[in-house]
Amino acid sequence: MVRLLDLGLTKVNSIIFDMASLAENTVSKAITSYMDDDTSTKKQIFESSAKLRFLQDEVSELCIELIARFQPVATDLRSIKSCMELSYVFSRFGRYAYDIITVLEILGPLELCDKSTVMRMSKLVLELMGLGISALRLRDNSILAKIYEMEEMVDVLYRKSMRESSQIVIANNYSDIRCNISTALILKYLERISDHACYIADSVNYIETGMASPRR
Amino acid sequence: MGNLDNTLKSSIKDEIDDISEYTKTKAEPDTITTTGDGTSHSIKAETERSLDSEFKIENPKLSVQSLKAWFSGKLALKGINLDVKENCVTALIGPSGCGKTTLLRCINRMHDLTPNATADGKIILDNINIYDKQTDPVLIKRRMGMVFQKPNKKRLTVIIVTHNMQQAARVSDYTAFMYLGELIEFGPTDQIFKYPKKELTERYISGKFG
Numbered sequence: 001m002v003r004l005l006d007l008g009l010t011k012v013n014s015i016i017f018d019m020a021s022l023a024e025n026t027v028s029k030a031i032t033s034y035m036d037d038d039t040s041t042k043k044q045i046f047e048s049s050a051k052l053r054f055l056q057d058e059v060s061e062l063c064i065e066l067i068a069r070f071q072p073v074a075t076d077l078r079s080i081k082s083c084m085e086l087s088y089v090f091s092r093f094g095r096y097a098y099d100i101i102t103v104l105e106i107l108g109p110l111e112l113c114d115k116s117t118v119m120r121m122s123k124l125v126l127e128l129m130g131l132g133i134s135a136l137r138l139r140d141n142s143i144l145a146k147i148y149e150m151e152e153m154v155d156v157l158y159r160k161s162m163r164e165s166s167q168i169v170i171a172n173n174y175s176d177i178r179c180n181i182s183t184a185l186i187l188k189y190l191e192r193i194s195d196h197a198c199y200i201a202d203s204v205n206y207i208e209t210g211m212a213s214p215r216r
Numbered sequence: 217m218g219n220l221d222n223t224l225k226s227s228i229k230d231e232i233d234d235i236s237e238y239t240k241t242k243a244e245p246d247t248i249t250t251t252g253d254g255t256s257h258s259i260k261a262e263t264e265r266s267l268d269s270e271f272k273i274e275n276p277k278l279s280v281q282s283l284k285a286w287f288s289g290k291l292a293l294k295g296i297n298l299d300v301k302e303n304c305v306t307a308l309i310g311p312s313g314c315g316k317t318t319l320l321r322c323i324n325r326m327h328d329l330t331p332n333a334t335a336d337g338k339i340i341l342d343n344i345n346i347y348d349k350q351t352d353p354v355l356i357k358r359r360m361g362m363v364f365q366k367p368n369k370k371r372l373t374v375i376i377v378t379h380n381m382q383q384a385a386r387v388s389d390y391t392a393f394m395y396l397g398e399l400i401e402f403g404p405t406d407q408i409f410k411y412p413k414k415e416l417t418e419r420y421i422s423g424k425f426g
Binding site: 001003005071072075078210 | 382412417421422423424
């Protein structure tokens with residue numbers, strides 16, 4: 001039996017998956033731009049970020065309408081609640097991508113900086129995002145443990161990199177300061193992205209089991 | 217770890233082993249939290265609540281035990297066990313013919329009045345089995361009236377039968393879902409409507425059948 005609610009849920013889910021693809025591409029583009037020292041993508045990244053923010057509002061409106069009109073319960077209700085949270089997560093991905101390219105614009109060019117720490121962490125974070133989105137698409141909570149494990153790795157890398165970074169600041173060396181500041185900022189954005197990727201995993205778990213996860 | 221480069225993966229794991237104290241201190245706040253009023257509770261316990269455990273009412277006002285009911289030899293209630301909490305509203309929900317009204321009629325002994333209708337099992341109201349042969353049905357009905365119809369508003373124990381999910385969700389404290397003469401699921405209303413344990417309950421309250 002097809003319910004009117006199902007039509008609405010299909011539409012919301014479709015927007016969520018569009019947001020997931022856009023967010024993943026936007027973060028990936030921002031990281032590549034940082035690596036290539038290329039600020040020409042800034043406008044495109046800003047537009048993607050703005051679109052994600054717009055879609056977040058659209059998802060919220062649709063979800064409120066579905067609750068008001070159909071009084072969903074059980075999995076339907078949990079899905080709607082999760083869609084609202086997921087839309088926020090993807091909107092944040094867009095924002096962090098924009099923040100990364102802004103760092104490059106303000107502090108760049110950074111072509112002489114050692115970017116290995118950021119690139120190493122970004123590899124992990126991009127895979128983490130991909131896993132989260134894949135778990136969402138497949139409604140597969142069997143890979144959640146792997147996601148949480150990777151997020152711990154990102155946290156450890158972040159703390160370690162920040163400690164190391166603070167020890168190699170050379171006084172009065174303008175270039176190194178720019179490198180250190182940009183590295184620290186981007187590492188922080190990546191660390192936040194990995195936290196948000198875990199929220200995707202939390203949402204998958206919540207939809208499937210009704211179990212809420214502790215906030216990070 | 218999927219497509220992640222193996223060298224990167226192992227080097228990160230080595231680093232984690234080297235600085236395991238960071239992960240250790242990080243893990244601690246995730247399991248215990250303190251609420252604003254100073255009381256502590258375990259998030260783990262909250263999030264790992266068992267969805268399989270049977271829900272129990274302590275000191276029920278009314279307890280239906282292994283109740284079976286027949287109409288002309290046809291089994292309508294197939295061994296119902298249900299506890300009703302005092303001063304609370306309990307909603308009986310389920311599709312037509314599932315036995316909600318029969319159960320209610322058994323509880324106030326109206327089932328006896330139907331020709332060829334029989335019942336077996338116990339219904340304990342304030343420690344008295346209302347189906348005990350020595351119990352006067354008239355007195356029981358009067359007591360039920362006291363409980364169900366002319367209550368002191370501060371001591372209201374109500375059982376409602378409804379097909380309206382929104383009504384059940386709105387007014388009741390506990391919900392019992394019945395299907396084909398069986399009690400499928402019983403629990404606090406918010407739990408039944410947000411996290412039903414049984415697939416059948418989920419499908420019924422979501423409007424997928426019924």
